[in-house]
Amino acid sequence: MAEQAEKIRKKTKKDEKDQMVVLVKKTNGIALQAIQKELNLEAMIQKEEEEKIEREKAEILANIEKERKKKECVLKAIRERELENQYNLHATEAEKTIQNIKKETAQQVLIKRNALNSKLRLIRMKAEREKNKLKQKLQGVRNSIADEIGDKYRKGDINKCLVAMENTKHRNDYCIAHFAEDLSDLQYCRDTTDFCTFCCDTEISDLYLTDRQTCYTKVCNALPTPKMDNINDLSGKWVFEANPNKALLEQPQSQYT
Numbered sequence: 001m002a003e004q005a006e007k008i009r010k011k012t013k014k015d016e017k018d019q020m021v022v023l024v025k026k027t028n029g030i031a032l033q034a035i036q037k038e039l040n041l042e043a044m045i046q047k048e049e050e051e052k053i054e055r056e057k058a059e060i061l062a063n064i065e066k067e068r069k070k071k072e073c074v075l076k077a078i079r080e081r082e083l084e085n086q087y088n089l090h091a092t093e094a095e096k097t098i099q100n101i102k103k104e105t106a107q108q109v110l111i112k113r114n115a116l117n118s119k120l121r122l123i124r125m126k127a128e129r130e131k132n133k134l135k136q137k138l139q140g141v142r143n144s145i146a147d148e149i150g151d152k153y154r155k156g157d158i159n160k161c162l163v164a165m166e167n168t169k170h171r172n173d174y175c176i177a178h179f180a181e182d183l184s185d186l187q188y189c190r191d192t193t194d195f196c197t198f199c200c201d202t203e204i205s206d207l208y209l210t211d212r213q214t215c216y217t218k219v220c221n222a223l224p225t226p227k228m229d230n231i232n233d234l235s236g237k238w239v240f241e242a243n244p245n246k247a248l249l250e251q252p253q254s255q256y257t
Contacts, residue, residue, distance in 0.1 A: 020091035027094070028086050031101040032079070038109045039075070042116055043068075049120055056127050064123065078108075156203030158215045164199060165219075171195065178202060196220035 046068065054061045082104075089097045164174035175189035192198050200215035 017091050020094050024086065024089065024091065024094045024097060027098045027101065028083070031105050034105050035079070035108065038105075038112070042112055046116060046120075049123070053123060053127055057130055060123055060127055064119075067119070154203070154205040155208050155211065158200065158203055158219055161196060161199035161203060161215065161219050165196060174199070 046064070050061050050064050053064075082101075086097060086101070160174060164171045172190060175186055179185040179189050189195070189198065196219055197216065200212055200219060204212040204215055206212075
């Protein structure tokens, strides 16, 4: 009779121990499901953000994918270690293990959410900086196109050439107004012996060759014979009478454009 009671007692104790082990495993399963649920939620949020940024910058998406894989490896190692520790716990410490798992799960979820938010902020800031750079580059291209088109369709005022040829000061003022940012062109403008042709080419672009030829005819071919300030000056420098083309200046501009 005592032997039978001992068997019953051992069986009861074994059943209680098995029940505790089952409870631990069940708790572990619930905790793992909670972790997996949070991980799935995190992956979904991150995926949505990645899809949004993919349209803006493919390179950012590649970097996010690399970080995601690293994170998954770390989380996998953490889960394996947790499972190993959990299954090695004694049945009498099951309740303590359950509480620790719950607390640790909540902390991991909070840490991962904070890390995700920080990562997303950095990604958005980087994407915004790169978009601003691209916008600046686009504006530069637009400005360049506008400048180039404006130069090709340039059709200025030939009267400016007439005024510039009146005296050295007017010529120098003209050169500075047009070539202040290019020292080479500025010097050429000041020194060239064929200033009239150079001025007509400056005022009228290649698209208006007829008007440019008119400038040659009306301005350059109408220049008076130059005189020398000093008969003994053999330097080749010439000056013109003040306002030699007054009649041309008084003609309506519509005749040349």
